[in-house]
Amino acid sequence: MEKISYxxxxYDEEDNLEPLYEQIKSVCAKVGxxxxxxxIDDYSRDKSLEIIKSLAEKDPSVKYIAFAKNTGQSAALYAGFQHASGDIIITMDADLQNDPADIPEMLRLYGEYDMVNGWRHNRKDTLSKRLASKFGNRIRNAVIKEDIHDTGCSLKVMRASMLKRIKMYKGLHRFLPAMMRMEGARVVEMKVNHRERYSGVSKYTNLKRGYEALYDLICVRWMQKRYLNISIRENNVGS
Known part of the structure; x- marks a missing residue:
């Protein structure tokens, strides 16, 4: 482990950014x-970008990318993956529902595994959202032969060299465990804390999420079936 990129x-998280920053800094001090x-600001309409710039001015470890238009979570993550300089990439939502305090324990599993996926075992969401997520994960696992309980959990620890090889498309952030496995990653799931939203509102509805996830599921299954798994026995290239 040389460097971690968070x-x-x-997207419109002005009240959550400073507390999240402080919590991440506390974890960084423990991890070393x-x-x-x-x-990655996805064209927020509130003061999110202004707050991020303020944090960056006082702390050189804070970097930012600001989109010129609202493009979505997959695009924001992909931009972050491509611009991250760390050999480990840790993702989380900006809404404070993911708990940075789980990260040291997740890092203990890293090395033996190339991806540690959070599992919100005790979710602090509405009943309808919890039921929809549980149903969606079961369908997803059945179709793409996965065993992840909570692929939608944004708290993830991943090997950057593998992650950067993945070509992201809209919606595919929900399938990162499967995409990482296609790159040869060893994936494990760990139960993590999940907190009630401190401020702001959810950016998704069950109907929208369900429709998009079904469409994406078909695409991911197609990629799994068509993936080129090349194994070279020997060569004399460069000799």
Whole structure:
């Protein structure tokens, strides 16, 4: 482990950013080593970008990318992955529902595994959202032969070299465990804390999420079936 990049998509989270920053800094002090905190502002309509810039002015470890138009979470994550300088990438939401305090324990699993996926075992969401997520995960696992309980959990620890090889499309952030496995990653799931939203509102509805996830599921299954798994026995290239 040389450097950790915290990649955090942001869309209208002005009241959550400073508390999140402080919590991440506290974790960084415990973990030690080099790090960066990379915020990707997805064209927020509130003061999110202004707050991020203020944090960056006082702390050189804070970096940011600001989109020229609202593009979505997958695009924000992909931009973060491509611009992250760490060999480990940690993702989380900016709404304070993910708990940075889980990160040291997740890092203990890293090395033996290339991806540690959070599992919100005791979710603090509405009943309808919890039921929809549980149903969606079961369908997803059945179709793409996965065993992840909570692929939608944004708290993830991933090997950057594998992650950067993945070509992201809209909606595919929900399938990162499967996409990482296609790159040869060893994936494990860990129960993590989940907190009630401190401020702001959810950006998704069950109907929208369900429709998009079904469409994406078909695409991911197609990619799994068509993935080129090349194994070279020997060569004399470069000799």
């Amino acid at each position: 990649v955090i998509p942001v 080593g080099e790090y960066e905190i990379l915020f």
